[in-house]
Amino acid sequence: MASTSAKLESTTPTGEKNKHKMHHFFISESSYRLTAEGGGRRPTIDECRMTARETPIFWPAIYRSGFKCRQCNKSYSSKDMYLDLTVTAGTTDYSEVKPARTELFRSPLVSFLYERGWRQNFNLSGFPGPDEEFKMAQEYFKPAEGGLLVDVSCGSGLFSRKFAKSGTYSGVIALDFSENMLRQCYDFIKKDETILNSNLALVRADVSRLPFSSGSVDAVHAGAALHCWPSPSNAIAEISRILRSGGVFVGTTFLRYTPSTPWFVRPLRQRTPGNYTYLIEEEIKDLCTTCGLTNYTSKVQQAFIMFSAEKP
């Protein structure tokens, strides 16, 4: 089936005309029947792990009823503003508590404050600030121009919005585990006509189980996120799996310490269970390499590191 770039005219789950055109998502050819089966009945897809870049999902169908995977029979629910592709989507009695560093960002208050002061504090640790970090990331992403970019752990979409607005990518997926961060992201997007008309989708997922098929993504961005992940190794293995050959991963995080940190301070910054996982640069490089990524490179400023690696 030929891919199409036509924008979908859509309605919200409540039936209103939807002026928000963030509905350009992609699903594999085999799942195209989703468009035909929408309209009340639960649509089915062939695989949970979506294939990028073929046919846009018909969002209204998903919004009305969620969908079911033909392979594993798992049902996925939708939440108006974002598609919930976590394993626990749809559970009613079972709930799962993640480590504190993940749970913290699910709070409505933290999600609200995130772009209203919280993120600005990162500058004190050497983060250059969103505009400069965006520019730096765009340099690394040059080989992925025109492709699909997934902004994992996007928070309230600080960078997803910039990537979408840049027009550099055929599609941007803003992905986070926090429902409230995604709601904030949606609120910011609603206010900006340029982004509304861009090809941006919001997805809830765990970075340790990314809902994309192997080799289907051109670029993965993870801003200030690695230290928040329950398992950085699982996350980077997943990122490596979904990247196509030549695809680029760019991440930023806080380093536990740098070569210039005095030796007597280092023991005070040991990794402690429960808190954020601050790594040192050698550990980040080792993880990328062990997960099959190559051409590791980085820029460090105080505790800030931006690193990049490629899928061979």
Ligand SMILES: C[S@@+](CC[C@H](N)C(=O)[O-])C[C@H]1O[C@@H](n2cnc3c(N)ncnc32)[C@H](O)[C@@H]1O
């Ligand atoms: C410090 S914020 C970073 C937000 C944004 N990328 C930035 O550069 O400012 C870290 C984000 O990681 C997300 N996160 C934590 N655990 C996660 C997980 N298991 N899967 C996906 N995202 C997760 C949090 O919800 C939070 O939005």
